[in-house]
Amino acid sequence: MDIKIxxxxxxxxxxxxxxxxxxxxxxxxxxxxxxxxxxxICGGMAMCASCQCYILSDHSLGKKSPDEEAMLSEAFxxxxxxxxxxxxxxxxxxxxxxxxLAPE
Numbered sequence: 001m002d003i004k005i006x007x008x009x010x011x012x013x014x015x016x017x018x019x020x021x022x023x024x025x026x027x028x029x030x031x032x033x034x035x036x037x038x039x040x041i042c043g044g045m046a047m048c049a050s051c052q053c054y055i056l057s058d059h060s061l062g063k064k065s066p067d068e069e070a071m072l073s074e075a076f077x078x079x080x081x082x083x084x085x086x087x088x089x090x091x092x093x094x095x096x097x098x099x100x101l102a103p104e
Contacts, residue, residue: 003019057099
């Protein structure tokens, strides 16, 4: 089953993405599949913060892991709603998720 996710890129353009819930993808991988500018230099290991995004919708994503907290504590442009796309697993409960990519 696919869910719909809205991603606002760094130019302010909104993209409607279809994300599969049955193959253990994360939001960074989905963004890359749609060729959105999410670097993911570390390959999704929460070690670079190049996939930082801001959660705009009212979805509960669970607590940040210690690795994600540590990365965000060193990143630029961090806000209260900052998360790493690589740490957001695509699940049915995220239907309608809306995020904005953080500045580079």
